[in-house]
Amino acid sequence: MNALPEGLARTARGWDEAAEGYEAYYVPRFAPWVATAVAAVTGVPLPDGPVLVPCCGTFPELDALAAALPGRGLTGIDLSAGMVGLAHGRAAGRPGVTVEQGDASTLDPRWTGRCAAVVSVFGLQQLPEPDAAVASWAAALRPGGVLSVVFWPRHTEDEGPFALISSLVPGGGDDTWQDRLAPALAAADAVVERDEPLAHPMSHPDAATFFDAHTRDGPMRPLATARGEAFTARLRAEFVRRSPSGEVRHRPSARHLVARRTDRPA
Template identity: 35%
Template sequence: MTAQDRINDYWTGRAPAYDAYQQRPERRAADEVAWSGVWKDALPAGPLDVLDVGTGSGQVAMTLAGIGHRVTGIDLSEGMLERARAHAATAANAPGFRLGDAVAPDFPDASFDAVVNRYVMWTLRDPETALANWIRLLRPGGTVAVIDSTWFTDRSELGFYDEEIQAALPLAAATSIHATEKVLRAAGLHDVTVTALDAIRELDETFGVAPGHHVLTQYLITGRRLTGRP
């Protein structure tokens, strides 16, 4: 079993609790407002064709669809996809969800106006290859938009992944969000910007964060593909 297989199994096991946390009733309405605002700021006005890589239980994909985009979500965790499809079954303009690798999405070149993800960069086994593939999937002028933070600056907090997995994830223990920014810049994206998501931090301070986590500033990092070539 590969390190990626073990990552997939871990997130399938985590799927019920992870999704329940994302759907907490006391916070859900505030999250919908705040995250809709984040994604409206991150992407041009739509409707756009958007690929959500590492979609998990589908919250980002559902939010993007809710503001009018045409969304496809991919993930390698069948347990997470099961949750995402259950949410989509009750929604108008529902995203489509399918099994797929965030590092190597299986779509034709220039299929999307935007490639997005949230809380995925830190757990990518090869972020440079992933960025090259995402850019290949973008139409000229398309956007890459990622959201992440420095979740595990102390490697001891990564104990849910074994040592082999930890060693395979270059950004897992990054001490600055600029490590993620550098990956986007090195990939050849233009107009790369980093934005602190203060509204999300305020919600975390009000409602609390997932067990084992601390309140941290999350960041939106965006960049554009300007021409037909990355």
């Protein structure tokens, strides 16, 4: 892979460091969202062609895709070498399954108009220009192909650990891209068939365990590394102080978009 711009390189490093912990802590907790994202492309007619999984991480989408679509080519793409290493482990011994390390923001032109489906879970919100990325993913579809994308919107819950941690960490950037996804898909000749919240229950042994997972094994790893131990320790103390004691249960809501490429040729 060519040298990455600093922002992407920081994201990649964060996920490299988090990969094993992410697989252990988050993959089981995110399984219901992955199942819904995959079901949207397996329970419907698809054209010929491979299935692409941008931002595959450790590739938890793989088992259900391979079971439901035997014989299809399945390719995961992820920026992080650490994630790709674990994804290779999951793909080992399965013919037709490949994993590539790379930036999934703009897909390589060799995918254009080739794929039966594109499935992506919890990667879109991390990309620099999510609306441009989703258009690039739609352009990879053949006519009749289906895109199923699950992502975290800015607001995931009114109360709970996701809401609390967001309130304690200032910033967060521009989230107007969320309103540009459906127009970007329309411009890429994809008709949105589903655009809905997708909430599932999740639990954590206690607030401190959640905080440690989120900052060591999850999306806040780059921030914790950049700001250092003292900052992270202060944030942890404040997070735990404001959290209920004991097991933490919540029901965060993601957004699920399903779109089908129209019959106009690519």
